Amino acid sequence: MPNAQPETLTLNRIATPLGEVLLVTDADGAVRALDFSDYEVRMMRLLGRHSPGFALAEGRAPVAVRRAVEAYFSGEVRALDAVAVKTGGTVFQRTVWAALRAIPPGETRSYGQLAAAIGSPKAVRAAGLANGQNPVAVIVPCHRVIGANGTLTGYAGGLERKRWLLKHEGVTLR
Numbered sequence: 001m002p003n004a005q006p007e008t009l010t011l012n013r014i015a016t017p018l019g020e021v022l023l024v025t026d027a028d029g030a031v032r033a034l035d036f037s038d039y040e041v042r043m044m045r046l047l048g049r050h051s052p053g054f055a056l057a058e059g060r061a062p063v064a065v066r067r068a069v070e071a072y073f074s075g076e077v078r079a080l081d082a083v084a085v086k087t088g089g090t091v092f093q094r095t096v097w098a099a100l101r102a103i104p105p106g107e108t109r110s111y112g113q114l115a116a117a118i119g120s121p122k123a124v125r126a127a128g129l130a131n132g133q134n135p136v137a138v139i140v141p142c143h144r145v146i147g148a149n150g151t152l153t154g155y156a157g158g159l160e161r162k163r164w165l166l167k168h169e170g171v172t173l174r
Contacts, residue, residue, distance in 0.1 A: 012061040029062040030086040046135040050088025077105035096130035106170040
C-alpha cells in the first residue's frame, strides 16, 4: 500500500489593526487555523493536533476568505459568519466551537452560559478548556466568552486583543 501524500494546507499572512494574522486554508477553501503571527508556535501545535500529517505552503487563501477576514477587521463584524471552518478536535470540542459561532457579534457569554448552551451546564471547566483549544481564533469567536461577573478572562491572543475585538464588535466592557 503506497504512503498517502500529506494534505497541503495554504498559509496566508494578512495585516490587520491588531498585527499580522496567519490564515491556514485547505484545498476546499475551509479555514483550518487562524491566529496572530506572534502566536505561530501555538497555532502550529493546535493545527498539528487537529489536522495531523499536513504540509504547509505559503500562498494565498481563496479570495472570498481573505476578503471576509479583511472586511471583519475593517468593521463588517458579520463578515466571518459564513466562512467555512474545518477544525478537527473531539466531538465535545466541536460542539463547544459550534456554540461559540452561534454567539452574535456584539454579544458575550460566560463560560457557564456556554456550557448550558451545549446542554452540559456542569461542564463549565471543560467548555473553558475547549475554548482554549480553538484553532480558528476570531472566526470561531472564543473572544466573546467572558467571566461570569462580566470581566475579561484569558485569551490566547492576549487580553488587549480580546478587549479590542469586543469593542470592535460593539460590546461595552465594564
